[in-house]
Amino acid sequence: MKLIRILFILLIFSITLPACNPVKLADIYDENIVIERAKEVVEMINSQDYDKVNAEIRDDLQDQLTSNKINDAIGSKLVEAGAFVEYPSITTLGQKSKTSGEDYATVVLVGKYEKSTIVFTITMDSNLDIVGFYVK
Secondary structure (H helix, E strand, C coil), X not given: CHHHHHHHHHHHHHCCHHXXXXXXXXXXXCHHHHHHHHHHHHHHHHCCCHHXXXXXXXXXXXXXXXXXXXXXXXXXXXXXXXXXXXXXXXXXXXXXXXXXXXXXXXXXXXXXXXXXXXXXXXXXXXXXXXXXXXXX
């Protein structure tokens, strides 16, 4: 659990999201597209294809969140959770960096599994590259 938090904090600090405030999605984002993009990433996680997940992370952040780190952070949690069932809740929100002015889209997917619930928070830039990833 500590590794997951550390990875998330590292990604967030690297793109200055701590200076952001949650807002409505910026006009450059289509809510349906960002939700589908986030679901694609969760599907990669569910299939334990962490190399594919790493490839979806923005280039300047890929070295910070390697396939092995993703596996260490979520692999055992997925095994314990069992098979994926559904998303009982999906929320989108926007964030704007106060330092760079860049708009981000964040999708929070609550994933129901056979034995537990996993919450995925995935943040993307305007190219829909992953710039933030948190699993709880």
